[in-house]
Amino acid sequence: MDYLDRLEAEAIHILREVAGQFERPALLFSGGKDSIALTRLAEKAFRPGKFPFPLVHIDTGHNFEEIIRYRDDLAARLGEKLIVRKVEDTIRARGLREPGGKYPSRNPLQTYTLLDVIEEFEFDACIGGARRDEEKARAKERIFSVRDDFGQWDPKRQRPELWNIYNGRIQKGENVRVFPISNWTELDVWNYIQREKIELPEIYFSHERQCVVLPSGQLLGLSEHLNLDDTDEIVQRRVRFRTVGDSTCTAAVESDAASIDDIIQDLLLAKVSERGATRLDDNLSETGMEDRKRNGYF
Amino acid sequence: MDILRFITCGSVDDGKSTLIGRLLYDSDSVSLDVLATLEKKRTATNSTDVDLALLTDGLKAEREQGITIDVAHKYFTTPRRKFIITDAPGHVQYTRNMVTGASNADLAIVLVDARQGVIEQTRRHTLLASLLGIRHFVLAVNKLDLVGYDEAVFQKIVADYQAIAEQLKLAHVQAIPLSALHGDNIVRRSKHITWYAGPSLLEHLESVPVATDANPHEPRFQVQYVIRPQTEELPDYRGYAGRIQSGTYRAGDKVRIWPSGLETVLEAIEVNQQAVPTAEAPLGVVLRLRDDIDISRGDTIVPIAAHPAVVRELEATLCWMDERPLRAGRKLLVQHHATVVKAAVTTILQKTNIETFESVGTDEAKLNDIVRVRLKTASPLVADEYRQNRDTGAFILVDEQTGATLAAGLIAATDPEYFTQEVAAEPAFSI
Numbered sequence: 001m002d003y004l005d006r007l008e009a010e011a012i013h014i015l016r017e018v019a020g021q022f023e024r025p026a027l028l029f030s031g032g033k034d035s036i037a038l039t040r041l042a043e044k045a046f047r048p049g050k051f052p053f054p055l056v057h058i059d060t061g062h063n064f065e066e067i068i069r070y071r072d073d074l075a076a077r078l079g080e081k082l083i084v085r086k087v088e089d090t091i092r093a094r095g096l097r098e099p100g101g102k103y104p105s106r107n108p109l110q111t112y113t114l115l116d117v118i119e120e121f122e123f124d125a126c127i128g129g130a131r132r133d134e135e136k137a138r139a140k141e142r143i144f145s146v147r148d149d150f151g152q153w154d155p156k157r158q159r160p161e162l163w164n165i166y167n168g169r170i171q172k173g174e175n176v177r178v179f180p181i182s183n184w185t186e187l188d189v190w191n192y193i194q195r196e197k198i199e200l201p202e203i204y205f206s207h208e209r210q211c212v213v214l215p216s217g218q219l220l221g222l223s224e225h226l227n228l229d230d231t232d233e234i235v236q237r238r239v240r241f242r243t244v245g246d247s248t249c250t251a252a253v254e255s256d257a258a259s260i261d262d263i264i265q266d267l268l269l270a271k272v273s274e275r276g277a278t279r280l281d282d283n284l285s286e287t288g289m290e291d292r293k294r295n296g297y298f
Numbered sequence: 299m300d301i302l303r304f305i306t307c308g309s310v311d312d313g314k315s316t317l318i319g320r321l322l323y324d325s326d327s328v329s330l331d332v333l334a335t336l337e338k339k340r341t342a343t344n345s346t347d348v349d350l351a352l353l354t355d356g357l358k359a360e361r362e363q364g365i366t367i368d369v370a371h372k373y374f375t376t377p378r379r380k381f382i383i384t385d386a387p388g389h390v391q392y393t394r395n396m397v398t399g400a401s402n403a404d405l406a407i408v409l410v411d412a413r414q415g416v417i418e419q420t421r422r423h424t425l426l427a428s429l430l431g432i433r434h435f436v437l438a439v440n441k442l443d444l445v446g447y448d449e450a451v452f453q454k455i456v457a458d459y460q461a462i463a464e465q466l467k468l469a470h471v472q473a474i475p476l477s478a479l480h481g482d483n484i485v486r487r488s489k490h491i492t493w494y495a496g497p498s499l500l501e502h503l504e505s506v507p508v509a510t511d512a513n514p515h516e517p518r519f520q521v522q523y524v525i526r527p528q529t530e531e532l533p534d535y536r537g538y539a540g541r542i543q544s545g546t547y548r549a550g551d552k553v554r555i556w557p558s559g560l561e562t563v564l565e566a567i568e569v570n571q572q573a574v575p576t577a578e579a580p581l582g583v584v585l586r587l588r589d590d591i592d593i594s595r596g597d598t599i600v601p602i603a604a605h606p607a608v609v610r611e612l613e614a615t616l617c618w619m620d621e622r623p624l625r626a627g628r629k630l631l632v633q634h635h636a637t638v639v640k641a642a643v644t645t646i647l648q649k650t651n652i653e654t655f656e657s658v659g660t661d662e663a664k665l666n667d668i669v670r671v672r673l674k675t676a677s678p679l680v681a682d683e684y685r686q687n688r689d690t691g692a693f694i695l696v697d698e699q700t701g702a703t704l705a706a707g708l709i710a711a712t713d714p715e716y717f718t719q720e721v722a723a724e725p726a727f728s729i
Contacts, residue, residue, distance in 0.1 A: 003301045003380050005581070012582035013541045016522040020595045020636055044570050045539065045582065048532055049525040132371045139370045146701075159703045160398040160619050163692045165635055169701035183382060185373045 004192055007184055008041065013164060014143060014180040015045040018053070018125050021168040022176070025053040025125040026083075028114075031067035032244040033200060034129030034181060037189055039078065040196055041180060053127065054081040058113045060106040061088045062225050062246040070201040085117045102227050103220065105249040115151045118175055125168065125176045133185045143182050149173040186242075187267055194260045203241045206258045211237050218251040299375075300508050303382040305399040307427065308409030309419035313440045317409060317478035317499075318372060318385050319350025324485035325500060327374035347479070369395045378504040393422070393666040394619035397706050400427045401692070404508055405434040407499075408459075412445045412475075416458040422652045424459075428466045429615065429668065429708065431688045434506050435463070437473040438499065442491065443480055449493045465655055472502050516604040517545030518682070518690045521597045522636050525584060537568065537584035538593060540636070543689040546578040547585070547601070555591060556598040557608050557678040563588040564599075579689075596637035598680040606680045606690070607712035613647070613672050615684075616695065616705040618663040624671075625662050630704060632675055634693040640676040641695075647671060647718045663705075670710060670718060684708035 001009075015038075018025050027042065029035045042051050057071055075082035087106045090113040091098060099105055118126065132139045142158050144166045159167055168176050181189070193200065211219040212226065213233045220226070222234060225248050239252035240263075257263045306314045322328050339349065372383040384399035400406065406427040410420055424435070437459050445451045452475045463471050474483055475491050476499060482488035485500045497505070525537040553564045566573045568584040577583050585599060593599075600606060618624050624643060632641040649660040650668040663669040684691030695705040711717055 001300075001581075003299050006301055009541065009580050009582045013522070013580075016539050016541075016582070017636070019523045046523075046525060047571050048529075048535060049527045049537075052523075133373045136370070139372065160394050160706070162398055162401045162694050162703070162706045163689070164402070165633055165692065165694050167633060167694060167696055167701065167703050169631075169638075169696055171699075171701060174701075183371070183373070185375070187375070188380075 004188065004195060007181070007188060008044070008192070010164070010183065011038075011041045011180040012045045014166065014178065015042055015127070017144075017166045017168070018127060018178050019046070021166070022125040024121060024123050025127065025178075026056045026118075026121065026123045027051070027053050027127045028129075029055040029057050029071065029082075030129070030244065031057065031063065031071050031201065032129065033189055033193060033204065034131065036074070036198060036200065037192055038127065038129050038180065039074065040192075040198055043078070051078075051080050054083050056083045056085070056117060056123075056126075058110050058117070059084050059086045060110060060246050061086060062106055062223070062248045064201070064203055064221075064241075064244065064247050066201045066203050067244055083117070083121070085113050085120075087113045089113075090116060100227075102229075102232075103214075103248050104225060104227065105246055107246050107249050111151070118151070123175060124170065125178055127178045127180065129181060130179045131184050131186070131189070132179075132182050141179065141182070143179055144168050145177045145179070146170060147175055147177060151175070153177075187264070190260065190264050190267060194264065200260075201244070203244065204263070206238050206240045206256050206262075208236060209239050209252060211235055211239065211252060214251070219254065220251055221247055223247045299378070299380060301380045301382060302405060302503060302506070302508050303384070303403050304405040304407060304503065305384040305386055305396075305403040305427065305432075306407045306409060307386050307396055307400075307423040308438075308440075309411070309414070309417060312409040312411045312414075313478045314385060314409055316350045317407070317438065317440065317476075317484070318383055320478045320481055320484045321383075321500065322372065322374055323350055324481055325374055325376060350478075369399045376500070376504060381503065393426070394617065396423060397426055397430065397617045397619070400430040400432060401706060403427070403430075403432055405436065405503070405506060406432045407436045407438050409438045409440050410455055410459070412439050412441045412451050412455065415455050416462070418653065420459070421462055421655075424462055424466060424468070425650070425652055425655060425668075426617070428468055429617075430706075431684065433469040435468055435471045436499065436502060437471055439473065439475050440478055442475050442482065443477040447475075447482075447488075447490045449475075452494075470506075472496070472506075474499055474502065515544040515682075515687045516606070517547055517600055518543040518604075518606065518687065519547065519583075519585065519599045520636050520680075520690075521593060521595055521599065523595060524593070536590070537586055538599065539582070539584050541582050542577060542579040543635070544579045544687055545604075546576055547583070548576050549573070552602045553587070553599050554602050555593055556600065556606060556680040558591075558597070559608075560591050561602060562591055564601075596635075606682060608678050608680050609712045610675050610678050611644075611672065611714070612675075612679070612681060612709055613670060613711040613717055614693070615708045615710050616663060616669050616671055618665060618667045618669060618705050620697070620702065620704045621665055623662045623664045624669070624705070629698070631696040631698050632673065632679065632693050632707070633696050634679055634681065635690075637679065638696070639679060640698075642674050643671050644674050645672040672717065673707075681709050681712050683710065683712060 087109050130138055142161045210222040214220055237254055240255045241252055257266045308314055370385045374381050386396040386399040408424055439452050439455050456473045475494050476483040482490055483498045487498050519542050520540050521538045522540040525539050527535050547567055549567050551564045554561050565588045566586040567577050626646050629642045632639050647670045648657040651658055682690040691709045693707040694703050697704055
């Protein structure tokens with residue numbers, strides 16, 4: 001059995017455990033390649049039946065428009081229910097402050113919208129496309145990760161996770177985050193997308209884009225949400241995105257990769273890790289991700 | 299290409315995190331930005347070498363205390379294999395995490411500090427790994443640079459470990475002298491250790507045979523979820539979704555449903571909505587049956603020639619993982635994959651002394667204890683012995699109220715004929 005078949009079998013098993021153990025699960029869909037791969041895995045796990053969960057998208061309002069289009073098309077093609085909740089509404093309802101600065105990121109505010117949507121629909125399990133190879137705090141997370149009333153992750157109180165037996169028993173108010181592709185690497189996901197011939201949003205492939213050059217040298221796609229001034233250098237480059245988060249905090253990489261084959265070649269040569277290349281928020285501090293996860297982030 | 303899952307274990311400061319860091323570093327699996335972070339740290343602390351342990355110690359408390367608290371997973375690939383590393387903590391109080399890591403591993407690297415030799419943790423971790431069914435062991439004698447790369451030191455440790463290996467009947471042990479700090483025999487052969495002709499650690503990891511997937515056991519399949527579209531096109535479709543836990547399934551075979559014992563025919567096996575003639579572990583499939591029988595999550599479907607034990611009483615070895623000790627009479631839940639049943643621990647039979655590996659009488663199990671118990675369940679379990687089947691022989695114990703995972707359970711006997719004679723508990727004080 002090939003290693004991709006084994007990873008796929010593991011993910012399908014986990015998805016079916018979610019369906020079997022929880023009453024109101026949801027699949028958190030970001031529009032990124034990992035959550036797109038999850039929808040393919042869900043098809044393999046549950047067809048010819050319906051998904052036993054809706055797709056939930058937290059729309060920051062700073063998303064790439066290609067992603068929003070892709071999201072709506074995918075939900076329609078799958079014939080599955082899509083729930084969208086907007087960070088903007090959370091900001092208004094909770095009286096939160098809009099992030100400021102030159103590159104205002106609503107990324108941290110997503111957590112509030114996520115916790116609100118979990119409460120609104122009483123979701124007891126949220127499936128996400130996070131992988132352990134992304135970041136070192138994630139490397140420590142369980143496949144079934146129990147969160148308290150406030151969505152918080154306590155790394156010191158994690159349940160032992162033995163064999164492939166997943167314990168999803170929770171008390172009222174708690175919920176579980178489930179990561180079926182925990183053991184996949186970025187390259188595994190791309191190999192899977194290639195094997196399964198999964199269509200992706202255009203922004204993953206090389207295209208011309210106007211970008212701002214950040215002090216770090218990273219490129220950020222130009223958008224109306226940025227507060228630029230005269231000192232900013234705007235350039236036109238051939239770029240693609242390695243990960244898809246908010247347009248205000250996801251950097252582009254220069255690339256001519258126009259197909260999945262090209263991307264895989266790129267990746268084999270790439271010497272900078274996925275998050276390092278593209279995420280502005282993780283560079284904030286050494287423990288950026290751990291802190292956000294403790295507070296209920298994905 | 300296949301996958302090898304391995305665990306690293308050993309005591310605190312044996313250099314596990316450094317070893318993994320070195321493995322990643324020397325096999326070019328660390329990216330530039332991560333290296334830059336390490337370099338920054340090196341300059342900040344005025345050290346001469348980058349601290350490779352930082353590649354795995356991910357939590358704040360771990361970096362503060364310089365130790366590993368929780369299991370971390372790392373991934374790397376060589377042209378030969380994909381590797382999943384589980385870095386388990388060395389501290390005694392985190393032993394349960396070591397068990398967690400070992401439950402999914404094909405191979406264990408047992409680290410020993412050349413200056414310390416074989417110590418209690420070496421014995422404990424080897425015992426746990428072997429108990430959990432790991433067949434391949436690497437005795438990694440680390441920090442050889444600190445004993446002048448002395449062969450006699452290495453041989454003494456190998457001899458000491460040999461005694462453990464014989465006692466536990468370990469199947470395969472490869473001893474490798476190395477220095478994780480300097481990269482001796484990790485990826486490349488050491489220039490300093492001229493008296494050793496064996497493989498480097500990575501060479502060994504790349505060539506060791508992985509346990510076969512479709513473990514050569516009787517077929518087992520447990521229903522995880524029932525697919526019933528109830529649409530116009532498929533009004534009567536009923537598919538039993540689950541994972542083949544062991545063996546091979548063939549369409550057309552007569553099968554029996556457990557625990558009900560009802561018989562029917564396996565009409566079709568579907569993978570991704572396509573009918574396939576056969577399928578084997580660990581594939582996820584949908585089984586279609588000829589007759590409309592009441593089947594739900596947790597039921598087991600096996601060919602009629604297969605004979606799983608269907609029992610309400612069994613003996614098991616537990617790795618107790620809760621702060622609150624276990625005493626006989628405790629009620630809890632057994633989670634046996636997709637089956638969850640109420641159960642009671644009727645007797646605590648004995649405890650394994652991890653120093654001598656001998657069994658002694660006891661009336662309780664404390665955190666990190668290994669005990670043999672007898673369990674009674676409220677409804678039948680379709681069970682196998684762990685040594686026969688690492689999948690269907692495993693279960694966990696769960697606290698009914700909090701949902702906490704209390705213990706790892708390995709089914710030791712399902713037939714009362716082979717149950718243990720009770721050993722009297724040793725008195726706390728001898729008179």
